[in-house]
Amino acid sequence: MSVPLRLSRGQAKARTRNRLLAAAAEVIAEQGFAGASVDEIASRAGHTVGALYSHFAGKDELFLTLFDEHAAHRLDSVEEIASQWEEDQTVFAALGEYLAEIADRHTVWSTLEMEFLRYALTRPELLDRLAAHWRAPRTAVARLVAPHCAAHDPVAVSTAIIGLLEGLVTQRRVDRAAVPSELFAEALRWLTAGLAHPPGPAAANPPQPPRPACREAGRKHAGRSS
Amino acid sequence: MSVPLRLSRGQAKARTRNRLLAAAAEVIAEQGFAGASVDEIASRAGHTVGALYSHFAGKDELFLTLFDEHAAHRLDSVEEIASQWEEDQTVFAALGEYLAEIADRHTVWSTLEMEFLRYALTRPELLDRLAAHWRAPRTAVARLVAPHCAAHDPVAVSTAIIGLLEGLVTQRRVDRAAVPSELFAEALRWLTAGLAHPPGPAAANPPQPPRPACREAGRKHAGRSS
DNA sequence: GTCTATACATTGATAGAC
DNA sequence: GTCTATCAATGTATAGAC
Numbered sequence: 308m309s310v311p312l313r314l315s316r317g318q319a320k321a322r323t324r325n326r327l328l329a330a331a332a333e334v335i336a337e338q339g340f341a342g343a344s345v346d347e348i349a350s351r352a353g354h355t356v357g358a359l360y361s362h363f364a365g366k367d368e369l370f371l372t373l374f375d376e377h378a379a380h381r382l383d384s385v386e387e388i389a390s391q392w393e394e395d396q397t398v399f400a401a402l403g404e405y406l407a408e409i410a411d412r413h414t415v416w417s418t419l420e421m422e423f424l425r426y427a428l429t430r431p432e433l434l435d436r437l438a439a440h441w442r443a444p445r446t447a448v449a450r451l452v453a454p455h456c457a458a459h460d461p462v463a464v465s466t467a468i469i470g471l472l473e474g475l476v477t478q479r480r481v482d483r484a485a486v487p488s489e490l491f492a493e494a495l496r497w498l499t500a501g502l503a504h505p506p507g508p509a510a511a512n513p514p515q516p517p518r519p520a521c522r523e524a525g526r527k528h529a530g531r532s533s
Numbered sequence: 534m535s536v537p538l539r540l541s542r543g544q545a546k547a548r549t550r551n552r553l554l555a556a557a558a559e560v561i562a563e564q565g566f567a568g569a570s571v572d573e574i575a576s577r578a579g580h581t582v583g584a585l586y587s588h589f590a591g592k593d594e595l596f597l598t599l600f601d602e603h604a605a606h607r608l609d610s611v612e613e614i615a616s617q618w619e620e621d622q623t624v625f626a627a628l629g630e631y632l633a634e635i636a637d638r639h640t641v642w643s644t645l646e647m648e649f650l651r652y653a654l655t656r657p658e659l660l661d662r663l664a665a666h667w668r669a670p671r672t673a674v675a676r677l678v679a680p681h682c683a684a685h686d687p688v689a690v691s692t693a694i695i696g697l698l699e700g701l702v703t704q705r706r707v708d709r710a711a712v713p714s715e716l717f718a719e720a721l722r723w724l725t726a727g728l729a730h731p732p733g734p735a736a737a738n739p740p741q742p743p744r745p746a747c748r749e750a751g752r753k754h755a756g757r758s759s
Numbered sequence: 760g761t762c763t764a765t766a767c768a769t770t771g772a773t774a775g776a777c
Numbered sequence: 778g779t780c781t782a783t784c785a786a787t788g789t790a791t792a793g794a795c
Contacts, residue, residue, distance in 0.1 A: 337654075340568065342566065343567075354779075355779070356781095358780080360772070421651055422651065424703070427707075428563075437707050438711070462711075467720035469704070470703070471697040472700070475696040475700075478692060480650070482668070485668070490689055490693065493689065500726070500730040504726040542760090545760085546760070570787080572787090581762055582762090583761050586790070
């Protein structure tokens with residue numbers, strides 16, 4: 308096979324494409340979809356609009372491509388974390404650092420995800436795709452935490468964990484001091500520790516007397532009814 | 534004093550202003566800041582650009598006004614929940630329903646907040662203002678949960694709680710089935726129950742025995758099903 | 760205070776040269 | 778495959794009528 312010292316034609320093409328996608332991610336994260344001009348995207352990628360339109364049908368298609376490719380990337384990232392997670396509990400600390408890192412450096416990703424969400428919210432068919440994209444990481448984490456879930460639904464636990472972490476990332480981006488990197492691990496421990504608590508006995512809807520005590524008490528069974 | 538059957542001049546003016554702000558919230562949530570045209574904002578408010586520019590210096594100022602006024606609204610909302618929270622533990626269920634309601638109906642708010650965040654991320658001075666706006670609800674919740682925090686920092690706990698709830702809201706907006714309204718209360722119970730765990734003795738970084746009791750039994754009378 | 764009409768800039772997208 | 782030149786459409790903001 309050819310050993311390309313220079314890039315082959317196909318490689319060069321792919322390179323351009325990837326640069327355009329990366330630039331689009333940046334600009335759209337910064338300016339929003341509507342605010343991002345194809346011109347700026349192209350020029351930040353080191354090209355011009357012509358190149359952009361030779362790779363994508365238009366701004367929308369570029370955005371949607373980004374949308375799908377990012378989802379795959381995201382899942383890989385989750386599974387990478389997951390693979391460490393199994394090793395031992397100390398991974399909480401590492402996980403915390405990793406997420407703090409995300410909050411601090413990979414800001415483009417999370418901002419882009421926000422924009423995906425906003426964009427999809429008014430487009431039902433896109434919202435479905437987005438939901439599908441989010442399902443994979445959820446089940447990946449669910450599989451992971453299942454052994455620690457006691458009688459709780461692993462998927463529900465997974466959803467809570469992801470929500471917790473994402474919520475912390477968001478807050479950290481606004482106010483780094485308010486969300487020290489250790490808090491990720493700490494909060495995760497709180498949540499998982501709480502799982503060990505009696506899911507049955509510790510009542511789902513404990514109508515206990517108004518008692519703001521230091522210790523969480525209340526062992527009463529109550530049916531779920533809303 | 535004049536008893537205005539009709540709106541006084543000042544009232545009419547305020548009414549227009551509020552309508553413009555409400556319309557701006559909608560349109561900006563849907564289209565993003567850059568995508569929202571002043572024309573559509575004005576017309577959705579039942580007015581024209583002229584009215585808009587007589588109330589605001591421009592699109593930016595309109596957005597920033599929205600930004601500040603929404604923060605006040607948000608804080609009120611949190612404190613309203615907080616006031617119930619103290620009453621008793623059953624508020625978890627009510628809180629869960631409330632937040633599910635937010636996720637389902639007040640979508641404009643949360644979308645708008647995402648756009649605020651994205652907009653502020655590249656504007657340091659705005660990011661500071663945003664951080665300040667988020668501080669108030671955080672301390673409000675912190676005061677509330679302080680009695681249940683054992684040795685943990687109430688503000689850290691508050692941050693985790695807010696993150697958890699916000700993360701769940703976000704996921705619910707994408708996939709309602711994945712985040713049933715009961716999960717809000719449930720996750721909150723997990724987290725708060727975990728707080729009771731040995732924060733002092735067993736240190737903050739407990740290398741627990743490789744395997745805590747992980748009963749996968751899942752078979753339980755009142756387990757979560759619905 | 761609000762509306763109508765308009766000036767001026769910017770955008771997404773296309774066509775043809777290389 | 779990529780660039781340059783260009784067009785039609787749209788958007789912000791202003792000026793003057795009422």
